[in-house]
Amino acid sequence: MPTPEPIHIRFSLNGKTVEARVAPGLTLLELVRRQFSLTAAKEGCGKGECGACTVLLNDQPVNSCLKLAATLRPSDRVVTLEGLADDPLMKRIQHSYVEEGAVQCGFCIPGMVVSSYHLLKVHPQPTPAEIKEFHSGNLCRCTGYTKIEQAVAKAAAARKEGR
Numbered sequence: 001m002p003t004p005e006p007i008h009i010r011f012s013l014n015g016k017t018v019e020a021r022v023a024p025g026l027t028l029l030e031l032v033r034r035q036f037s038l039t040a041a042k043e044g045c046g047k048g049e050c051g052a053c054t055v056l057l058n059d060q061p062v063n064s065c066l067k068l069a070a071t072l073r074p075s076d077r078v079v080t081l082e083g084l085a086d087d088p089l090m091k092r093i094q095h096s097y098v099e100e101g102a103v104q105c106g107f108c109i110p111g112m113v114v115s116s117y118h119l120l121k122v123h124p125q126p127t128p129a130e131i132k133e134f135h136s137g138n139l140c141r142c143t144g145y146t147k148i149e150q151a152v153a154k155a156a157a158a159r160k161e162g163r
């Protein structure tokens with residue numbers, strides 16, 4: 001069988017318009033890691049089950065291992081953790097994770113904090129149930145989740161106090 005022709009795509013990546021030529025089967029995760037050297041999002045399961053690959057697509061968290069890069073449109077806005085590095089809310093979340101001891105091996109954390117960020121954008125003062133629900137797509141094999149949930153609650157409280 002002949003090799004399929006690469007597809008030209010254009011979209012917004014961390015606030016900048018980018019272009020790429022991609023194989024039809026290339027995932028968004030592979031694209032950002034290999035062609036744009038954005039390696040925060042990780043491949044855990046590669047099947048949409050672990051959330052280690054979570055990025056924001058048009059302000060919604062998605063499993064980038066399931067999204068085909070070729071389906072990206074010029075109006076699509078992809079934000080990886082790197083694109084949030086200077087965001088005060090993300091900095092607050094990351095500090096709270098560290099303060100609460102919510103990071104062990106760290107493999108799940110890039111995806112986890114993107115979900116935390118999305119939660120606190122949608123629900124600045126989340127209930128415990130909302131914290132659980134918004135992280136339900138992110139698996140962590142180390143922490144047992146309690147410290148992660150405490151960290152998210154702490155970040156919400158700090159934000160409310162203007163810290």
Ligand code: FES
Pocket residue numbers: 042043044045046047048049050051052053054063064065066
């Ligand atoms: S690597 Fe994408 S959900 Fe696990």
Ligand code: FES
Pocket residue numbers: 102103104105106107108109139140141142143
């Ligand atoms: S800290 Fe190890 S998987 Fe979450």
